[in-house]
Amino acid sequence: MNPASPIRIQGIHYTLPEKQVGLEQLSAEGRLLSTPETMRDFGFGDCRVSSVPATVLASATVKALLERHGVEPGEVGLLINASVLPTSSLVPRGEALAEFPSGESAHLGLFRFSSTRIQDELGLINARTVGLSELGCVSLSHAVWLAHAVMLMEDLKYAVCVNADVFPDGIKREVVYNVCSDSACAVLLSRNPEGMHLKRYHTLTRGYYWDPDGHQNELLAAYFPTGKRVLEKTFKESGLAREDIKLLVPHNVSLRSWEILSRFTGIPLEKIYTENIRPKGHSVAADNWINLKDVIDRGLVSKGDHVMMFSFGLGAHWGCSIVQV
Amino acid sequence: MNLLMTGITGAVGMEMARWLAANAPRARVFALIRAASPVVLKARWSKLAAKLWPEGQRPEEGRFVPVLGDITRPGLGLSPEDAERLAGEVTHVIHSAANVELDAPLEEARLCNVEGTRHVFEVVRTFRRLERAAYVSTLFVAGRRPGLFRETDFEHEAGFVNPYEQSKYETEVYVRGLMKELPLAQFRLAYLIGRDTGEVTRYNSMHALLRLLHEGHVGAFPGTPETLMELSSNDYAAAALLTLFREHFQPGRTFHIGSGARGLPLQDFIDISAEVSAETEPRWRQGAFLPPDIVDEDTYTLLRRTLLQTQNKKSHEVIRLGDTMYGHLTASQVFDCQPVQELLGERVPLPPVRELLRDVLRHCMATNWGRNRS
Ligand SMILES: NC(=O)c1ccc[n+]([C@@H]2O[C@H](COP(=O)([O-])OP(=O)(O)OC[C@H]3O[C@@H](n4cnc5c(N)ncnc54)[C@H](OP(=O)(O)O)[C@@H]3O)[C@@H](O)[C@H]2O)c1
Numbered sequence: 073m074n075p076a077s078p079i080r081i082q083g084i085h086y087t088l089p090e091k092q093v094g095l096e097q098l099s100a101e102g103r104l105l106s107t108p109e110t111m112r113d114f115g116f117g118d119c120r121v122s123s124v125p126a127t128v129l130a131s132a133t134v135k136a137l138l139e140r141h142g143v144e145p146g147e148v149g150l151l152i153n154a155s156v157l158p159t160s161s162l163v164p165r166g167e168a169l170a171e172f173p174s175g176e177s178a179h180l181g182l183f184r185f186s187s188t189r190i191q192d193e194l195g196l197i198n199a200r201t202v203g204l205s206e207l208g209c210v211s212l213s214h215a216v217w218l219a220h221a222v223m224l225m226e227d228l229k230y231a232v233c234v235n236a237d238v239f240p241d242g243i244k245r246e247v248v249y250n251v252c253s254d255s256a257c258a259v260l261l262s263r264n265p266e267g268m269h270l271k272r273y274h275t276l277t278r279g280y281y282w283d284p285d286g287h288q289n290e291l292l293a294a295y296f297p298t299g300k301r302v303l304e305k306t307f308k309e310s311g312l313a314r315e316d317i318k319l320l321v322p323h324n325v326s327l328r329s330w331e332i333l334s335r336f337t338g339i340p341l342e343k344i345y346t347e348n349i350r351p352k353g354h355s356v357a358a359d360n361w362i363n364l365k366d367v368i369d370r371g372l373v374s375k376g377d378h379v380m381m382f383s384f385g386l387g388a389h390w391g392c393s394i395v396q397v
Numbered sequence: 398m399n400l401l402m403t404g405i406t407g408a409v410g411m412e413m414a415r416w417l418a419a420n421a422p423r424a425r426v427f428a429l430i431r432a433a434s435p436v437v438l439k440a441r442w443s444k445l446a447a448k449l450w451p452e453g454q455r456p457e458e459g460r461f462v463p464v465l466g467d468i469t470r471p472g473l474g475l476s477p478e479d480a481e482r483l484a485g486e487v488t489h490v491i492h493s494a495a496n497v498e499l500d501a502p503l504e505e506a507r508l509c510n511v512e513g514t515r516h517v518f519e520v521v522r523t524f525r526r527l528e529r530a531a532y533v534s535t536l537f538v539a540g541r542r543p544g545l546f547r548e549t550d551f552e553h554e555a556g557f558v559n560p561y562e563q564s565k566y567e568t569e570v571y572v573r574g575l576m577k578e579l580p581l582a583q584f585r586l587a588y589l590i591g592r593d594t595g596e597v598t599r600y601n602s603m604h605a606l607l608r609l610l611h612e613g614h615v616g617a618f619p620g621t622p623e624t625l626m627e628l629s630s631n632d633y634a635a636a637a638l639l640t641l642f643r644e645h646f647q648p649g650r651t652f653h654i655g656s657g658a659r660g661l662p663l664q665d666f667i668d669i670s671a672e673v674s675a676e677t678e679p680r681w682r683q684g685a686f687l688p689p690d691i692v693d694e695d696t697y698t699l700l701r702r703t704l705l706q707t708q709n710k711k712s713h714e715v716i717r718l719g720d721t722m723y724g725h726l727t728a729s730q731v732f733d734c735q736p737v738q739e740l741l742g743e744r745v746p747l748p749p750v751r752e753l754l755r756d757v758l759r760h761c762m763a764t765n766w767g768r769n770r771s
Pocket residue numbers: 403404405406407408409410429430431466467468469492493494495496497509513533534535536565585586587588589590599
């Protein structure tokens with residue numbers, strides 16, 4: 073990435089549904105694969121469950137973000153809606169939280185896109201809208217990276233990236249030993265020099281793992297060695313060392329996996345912000361950004377500090393960035 | 398020499414048979430083989446001979462005499478005629494038969510290894526012309542005992558990595574007791590992974606591990622990059638054992654046959670496995686599969702516990718296999734094989750272990766771990 077880039081991350085806003093569901097209840101509803109004890113042992117507690125569809129969470133979150141930063145809807149040149157679950161990018165009909173269209177007009181249901189609905193609802197009349205998919209948990213980070221590039225290319229003033237996911241009723245909430253929450257998180261990019269600087273984003277895609285069911289055993293074996301290499305590569309490309317990083321801001325996969333990755337990489341667990349895993353669960357693609365906002369709000373990092381954000385998305389994608397607050 | 402050999406159909410036994418046919422023209426070998434009947438015995442022997450020696454190169458009739466017997470049976474289940482013949486003719490004994498399954502239940506391992514050995518030597522006691530006898534053991538009787546393990550090291554209380562080695566340890570205790578009354582020595586062998594050509598004659602746990610690694614299922618090994626893996630070839634073990642047995646025999650002595658300080662560092666084991674795997678498996682070349690990391694024991698323990706909490710069967714398989722082997726890595730063991738290496742010198746050179754691993758892995762891949770053999 074060009075170190076002289078004027079693009080900055082100006083703000084983050086997130087929405088977590090208030091409804092919290094415990095592990096026992098999830099298990100009783102058949103939404104876990106492992107036992108509640110195992111999930112608790114892995115560091116999980118409650119998960120958040122939305123009562124509105126992803127598109128509603130997304131637009132409310134973007135609206136609040138723009139208002140907070142005094143950005144007029146018409147000033148936004150790019151909106152990227154980066155949802156993980158295919159159902160989250162479609163606007164459901166009727167009362168459904170999420171639906172995969174069926175029936176006579178199913179074909180048209182497949183074109184009820186959330187990104188354009190958000191543009192319409194919020195009056196983002198100058199925003200080109202993009203729906204980003206198939207990136208699993210790196211969706212929002214990839215969206216920020218792409219928005220950064222498009223802003224430079226198109227000379228845009230503002231771009232907004234949003235991720236919102238709501239798990240359809242009845243579907244498992246345990247994904248490869250992680251308890252998933254519904255959430256939305258939006259990131260505002262601008263040219264305001266006061267914002268945070270995305271200094272490096274290293275990504276890696278290993279298409280072999282496209283089938284998380286069929287190749288899960290290999291994936292479990294590759295997860296830590298690959299994570300270690302991605303992290304090391306990011307340090308190398310950024311010219312920074314472990315000591316230069318104030319905090320590693322993770323995605324909320326199991327605390328256990330962070331304990332192990334911490335040992336593989338030599339980054340002490342105390343330097344990894346894992347406090348949100350138990351109360352908030354794994355918000356699929358939003359965790360890194362939710363956690364980044366929280367560590368800033370809690371004063372755990374200050375202006376000028378470097379943080380590293382690491383995430384892994386089924387597919388499989390690894391994404392690791394360094395942001396200067 | 399009239400030699401009674403047990404375990405001739407095994408990896409070590411086959412190599413000893415080849416060596417004897419080529420290097421001991423005057424030896425007559427009575428090979429104790431288990432079989433349901435004399436007809437089956439004959440068939441087993443014919444099949445084995447065809448595997449050991451190409452047509453036209455078979456030892457002449459009478460040099461190898463198959464004898465029906467099972468070491469788990471008192472008296473080895475010998476017919477009275479065979480028992481009498483052996484008692485009157487045998488001058489030398491090499492007892493190599495064993496249950497080498499690393500994860501066999503302890504009672505099962507004891508039955509074949511401890512009780513079986515007891516049965517063998519009860520029969521050997523009846524041999525009127527006995528000159529010398531050998532018991533084939535393993536370096537891994539060291540169990541979890543850390544550091545340097547010498548030929549003169551016996552009892553320890555460090556515990557064991559698997560039931561197999563515990564049963565071999567207990568057998569050694571019995572064998573050492575026997576040394577007071579019989580001209581008996583024991584030979585502790587390294588982990589044998591194949592012939593010098595790379596051919597694998599019997600697949601064992603190390604090959605299973607190589608397979609899981611090749612298929613991308615292994616993410617970590619406990620230990621340090623320098624941890625030595627005590628690997629060797631069947632040919633070396635057989636040639637060393639028989640040369641020592643014939644030329645340097647000392648009753649009561651224990652011989653260490655292995656690479657010792659010249660063993661293969663764990664990092665090299667991983668790198669070679671990854672490099673050779675990449676020759677046929679594109680996932681290695683593409684980086685979807687990565688060489689496992691070497692981690693400290695605590696990290697491995699945490700990873701192990703975590704994988705066992707998942708429902709991933711392959712991960713469990715890797716863990717279970719590791720449980721039967723990795724204790725030796727974490728004990729940072731080095732086996733003192735110097736005395737034997739000095740005795741044998743260039744006459745029986747150590748196999749180049751890196752090339753050996755490469756060739757063995759190539760053989761495994763070419764035959765799909767023995768499944769594609771005709
Ligand atoms: N291979 C190694 O890496 C290694 C390393 C250290 C020490 N050792 C020692 O070397 C010796 C030979 O091992 P190996 O690798 O050749 O083992 P192997 O390939 O598994 O062969 C075992 C041999 O023992 C025979 N056997 C097993 N149970 C028997 C019974 N009840 N009665 C008669 N014969 C029986 C087998 O006959 P069947 O064909 O009928 O099964 C076979 O011939 C063992 O004492 C082992 O502890 C081996």
